[in-house]
Amino acid sequence: xxxxxxxxxxxxxxxxxxxxxxxxxxxxxxxxxxxxxxxxxxxxxxxxxxxxxxxxxxxxxxxxxxxxxxxxxxxxxxxxxxxxxxxxxxxxxxxxxxxxxxxxxxxxxxxxxxxxxxxxxxxxxxxxxxxxxxxxxxxxxxxxxxxxxxxxxxxxxxxxxxxxxxxxxxxxxxxxxxxxxxxxxxxxxxxxxxxxxxxxxxxxxxxxxxxxxxxxxxxxxxxx
Numbered sequence: 001x002x003x004x005x006x007x008x009x010x011x012x013x014x015x016x017x018x019x020x021x022x023x024x025x026x027x028x029x030x031x032x033x034x035x036x037x038x039x040x041x042x043x044x045x046x047x048x049x050x051x052x053x054x055x056x057x058x059x060x061x062x063x064x065x066x067x068x069x070x071x072x073x074x075x076x077x078x079x080x081x082x083x084x085x086x087x088x089x090x091x092x093x094x095x096x097x098x099x100x101x102x103x104x105x106x107x108x109x110x111x112x113x114x115x116x117x118x119x120x121x122x123x124x125x126x127x128x129x130x131x132x133x134x135x136x137x138x139x140x141x142x143x144x145x146x147x148x149x150x151x152x153x154x155x156x157x158x159x160x161x162x163x164x165x166x167x168x169x170x171x172x173x174x175x176x177x178x179x180x181x182x183x184x185x186x187x188x189x190x191x192x193x194x195x196x197x198x199x200x201x202x203x204x205x206x207x208x209x210x211x212x213x214x215x216x217x218x219x220x221x222x223x224x
Contacts, residue, residue, distance in 0.1 A: 001027045001028055001029055002026075002028045002029070002048040002049060002219060003028070003029050003031065003046075003047045003048045003049075004023060004028055004029065004030045004031070004047060004048065004049045004050075004051060004219075005030075005031050005033060005043075005044040005047035005049070005050045005051070006019075006030055006031070006032050006033065006050075006051045006053060007033045007034075007035065007039070007044065007050070007051070007052050007053060007071065007074075007091075008032070008033075008034060008035065008052075008053035008054075008055075009034065009035050009036065009053070009055060010034040010035075010036045010037070011036075011185070012055075012056060012182070012185045012186060013053055013054035013055055013056070013089070013090075013182055013185075013186075014034075014053070015173070015174065015178045015181065015182070016030065016173060017173045017174050017175055017178045018172065018173050018174070018175060018208060018211045018212070018215075019051070019172075019173040019211075019215060021208075022211070022212050022215045022216075023215075025212075026216075026219070028219070031047070035055070035067060041070075041073070041074050041077060044074065045074070045077060045078065045081075048084065049084045049085070049086065049218065049219055050074070050078055050083075050084070050085045050086070051085075051086045051087075051088065051091070052071060052074075052075065052085070052086070052087045052088065052090070052091030052094060052095070053088050053089070053090070053091055053173075054088055054089030054090045054091065054171065054182075055089070055090035055091075056186050057090060058090075058103075058105075058133075058134055059072070059090070059093050059094050059097055059103050059134070060093075060103045060104050060105045060134040060135075061102065061103065061104055061105075062105070063105055063134070068094060068097075071091075071094050072094050072097055072098045075087070075094055075095050075098040075165070076098045078165065079095075079098060079099065079162065079163070079165050082163050082164050083164055084164045084165075084166075084218065084219070084221040085164070085165050085166070086165075086166050086167075086168075086218045087165075087166070087167040087168070088167075088168055088170075088171060088172070088173065089132060089168075089169060089170070089171060091167065092136065092159075092160075092167030092168055092169055093134055093136055093167075093169075095165060095167040096136045096141055096157070096160070096167060099141065099144055099147060099162055099165075100140065100141075100144050101136060101137065101140060101141035101144065101147075101157075102136075102137045102139075102140065102141070103134050103135065103136055103137065104134065104135060104137055105133065105134055105135075106132070106133055106134065106135050106156075109131065109132065109133045110130055110131075110132055110135065110153065110154045110156060111130060111131045111132075111192075111193075111196065112130055112196055113127050113128070113129050113130075113196040113197075113199045113200045113203075114126060114127050114128070114130065114153075115127050115128075116128060116130075116151040116152065116153045116158045116159070116170070117151060117152050117153060117158075118150065118151045118159075119149055119150060119151060119152065120148055120149075120150045120151075122148075122150050122159075122161070122217065123150055123151060123159055123168070123214055123217070124210045124213060124214070125151065126170070126210070127199070127200075127203060127207070128158075128168075128170035128171070128172065128207075128210075129170055129171045129174060129179050129196070129200060130153065130158070130169060130170050130171075131171070131179075131183065131188075131193075131196075132156075132169055135154075135155070135156035135157075135169075136156055136157040136158075136160075136167075136169065137156070137157070138152065138155075138156075138157055141157055141160065144162075146162050146163060147160060147161075147162045148160060148161050148162070151168075153169075156169065157169070158170060164221040166217075166218045166221070168214075172210070172211040172214050172215070173211070175200065175201070175204060175207070175208070176197045176198070176199075176200035176201035176204065177197075177201070179193070179196070179197055179200060180193065180197045183197075
């Protein structure tokens with residue numbers, strides 16, 4: 001059994017979905033920490049694996065939310081220890097900044113349930129659920145020592161790793177129903193996501209297998 005610390009909001013992009021199912025199936029223990037509550041690095045840093053979830057907040061240049069500094073500091077400390085940490089969507093963007101990369105605001109959101117262009121054969125190319133207005137810029141991340149760009153889409157970095165730190169822009173934790181709830185919660189009209197959610201629901205079994213394989217991969221880097 002491994003200890004997993006999950007940092008998320010308490011009421012949006014908070015559902016663990018397939019991540020919780022995977023942890024239960026593998027016998028791992030998840031402890032939740034919420035951005036709306038006070039949390040300390042010392043309470044989280046000792047976990048075998050840390051997962052930083054998505055957020056409607058931003059770390060894009062000119063849009064950075066005031067709370068982001070604490071999360072970036074946590075990620076930096078974890079990377080310095082070469083201990084396992086997994087960033088999803090906002091979590092991946094914060095990780096890119098912690099490594100010395102850049103995040104910018106897109107002119108148009110990149111959305112869809114679709115494959116991504118894989119540059120390293122670490123992660124199944126998909127399909128995966130993408131819905132992001134901010135983007136991790138390929139440069140300077142590509143030029144940083146020890147950073148591997150694993151996947152891209154629409155000009156953005158979609159998956160990368162640096163040692164035991166992994167970041168993905170897509171949402172492996174959600175199924176179609178959870179994706180619908182997440183997008184509705186942040187105010188996206190149903191007509192804009194109905195097709196993507198339907199496609200995800202129809203591909204539920206294959207997506208679940210891809211997500212479990214990704215969680216196994218990331219978890220395999222954690223302490224035993």
